[in-house]
Amino acid sequence: MRLSRAVSALFALLFAMVLALPATAETKPTLRVGVLKFGTVNWELDAMKRAGLDGKAGVDVEIVPFAGEDASAVALQAGSVDMIVSDWLWVSRLRAEGADYTFVPYSTSVGSLMVAGDSPVENLGDLKGRTIGVAGGPLDKNWLLIQALAKKAFDVDLAAENSIVYGAPPLLTEKARQGELDAVLNFWHYAARLEAEGFRTLVSGTDAAVKMGTSGPVAAIGWVFSDGFAKEHPEAIEGFLAADKATKALLASSDEAWEALKPLMKAEDEKTFTTLRDRYREGIPSRSGAEEAKDTETLYQLLAGIGGERLVGPAKTLSPGTYYDDGKNGS
Known part of the structure; x- marks a missing residue:
C-alpha cells in the first residue's frame, strides 16, 4: 500500500512538473x-x-x-x-x-543578359543579327521585358532579328563559355558564375523593368x-x-x-x-x-x-x- 501511494505520488509530481514546463518547451x-x-x-x-x-x-x-x-x-x-x-x-x-x-x-535577384568581357556588344541595339541564348523559354518574364526595352530604345526586334537558342541554364552557360553565343540570358546565379569568369552584364531583368516603368526592383x-x-x-x-x-x-x-x-x-x-x-x-x-x-x-x-x-x-x-x-x- 505504501509502495502504491509512493508510485502515485511520484506520477503526480512528474505530471505537475510537465504542466510547469515553460511555454518554450x-x-x-x-x-x-x-x-x-x-x-x-x-x-x-x-x-x-x-x-x-x-x-x-x-x-x-x-x-x-x-x-x-x-x-x-x-x-x-x-x-x-x-x-x-x-x-x-x-x-x-x-x-x-x-x-x-x-x-x-x-x-x-533576376536573370541577366550576359556578354563576354571582350565582346564588342555595348547595348541591346548591338545585338541585332547575333546569336542569343535564353533560359526559361520564349515566355520568360525577363526575356519579354528585355525585348520590349530593345524595341523601345533601339527599335530592334530581338526575337525576329536574331538567332535565339532556348535551353537549360547549365547548357547555355557552357555554350557561352565556349563562345557559341554572343549573349546569354540566364538565371541570376548562373549569370553570377559567368560574371566571376569575366563576363559582364549587358542588362538585367530589373534594369529592363525600371526602364519600362517600375520605380524599383x-x-x-x-x-x-x-x-x-x-x-x-x-x-x-x-x-x-x-x-x-x-x-x-x-x-x-x-x-x-x-x-x-x-x-x-x-x-x-x-x-x-x-x-x-x-x-x-x-x-x-x-x-x-x-x-x-x-x-x-x-x-x-x-x-x-x-x-x-x-x-x-x-x-x-x-x-x-x-x-x-x-x-x-x-x-
Missing part, C-alpha cells in the same frame, strides 16, 4: 517548406536552421526537397507542403481561377502559401516570416554565416563564391510589400501587353490578394 508549430533539391533557396533555409532562427521565432521549419519546380507546386496544391517558392505571376493567375494562394517577396519570386493556411496557422506564418527576416539580416551582414554555406553553393573558386554571395545580398528585398505590389501592378500590365493571355491568363490586372496582407499595412 511546448511543441512549436511545424511549417513544411517545399524547395528544389539544389536550389539557392536552400542557402537561406540552411542558414536559418543552422542558427536556430526558426525556433527562436516560434516555428519549426521542415525542409521538403523536390526534384523540380512543378513537383513542389503540385505538392502545395495537394497539401503535402505548406509553403513553396514561386513567382507572383503564378499566384495571380491561380487567384484569378479561384485559388487562395498569396505571396511574400523573397528575392529581387520587384521580387521575381517569393514565399507562397494559402490564405486559408495563414488563417488556420497564424503563428506558423508569423514565425516563419520573422525567421526569414532575421536570416536575411544575418546573411546581409555576416561573412562567417556564408562560409558555412560553401558546400551547398558549390562555387568553383573563391571569386565565384564571393560573387554569388554579393549578388544574393543585392537581391534581398529592401522595400515594403505594399511598395512592391504597386510596381508589380505596373509590371503586370507590361507583361500582359507583351505576352498576352498565354503568359498572364485571362485576368486583365494583377489579382487582388496576390500579395499577402498580414494586417500590418503591407510592411
Whole structure:
C-alpha cells in the first residue's frame, strides 16, 4: 500500500512538473517548406536552421526537397507542403481561377543578359543579327521585358532579328563559355558564375523593368502559401516570416554565416563564391510589400501587353490578394 501511494505520488509530481514546463518547451508549430533539391533557396533555409532562427521565432521549419519546380507546386496544391517558392505571376493567375494562394517577396535577384568581357556588344541595339541564348523559354518574364526595352530604345526586334537558342541554364552557360553565343540570358546565379569568369552584364531583368516603368526592383519570386493556411496557422506564418527576416539580416551582414554555406553553393573558386554571395545580398528585398505590389501592378500590365493571355491568363490586372496582407499595412 505504501509502495502504491509512493508510485502515485511520484506520477503526480512528474505530471505537475510537465504542466510547469515553460511555454518554450511546448511543441512549436511545424511549417513544411517545399524547395528544389539544389536550389539557392536552400542557402537561406540552411542558414536559418543552422542558427536556430526558426525556433527562436516560434516555428519549426521542415525542409521538403523536390526534384523540380512543378513537383513542389503540385505538392502545395495537394497539401503535402505548406509553403513553396514561386513567382507572383503564378499566384495571380491561380487567384484569378479561384485559388487562395498569396505571396511574400523573397528575392529581387533576376536573370541577366550576359556578354563576354571582350565582346564588342555595348547595348541591346548591338545585338541585332547575333546569336542569343535564353533560359526559361520564349515566355520568360525577363526575356519579354528585355525585348520590349530593345524595341523601345533601339527599335530592334530581338526575337525576329536574331538567332535565339532556348535551353537549360547549365547548357547555355557552357555554350557561352565556349563562345557559341554572343549573349546569354540566364538565371541570376548562373549569370553570377559567368560574371566571376569575366563576363559582364549587358542588362538585367530589373534594369529592363525600371526602364519600362517600375520605380524599383520587384521580387521575381517569393514565399507562397494559402490564405486559408495563414488563417488556420497564424503563428506558423508569423514565425516563419520573422525567421526569414532575421536570416536575411544575418546573411546581409555576416561573412562567417556564408562560409558555412560553401558546400551547398558549390562555387568553383573563391571569386565565384564571393560573387554569388554579393549578388544574393543585392537581391534581398529592401522595400515594403505594399511598395512592391504597386510596381508589380505596373509590371503586370507590361507583361500582359507583351505576352498576352498565354503568359498572364485571362485576368486583365494583377489579382487582388496576390500579395499577402498580414494586417500590418503591407510592411
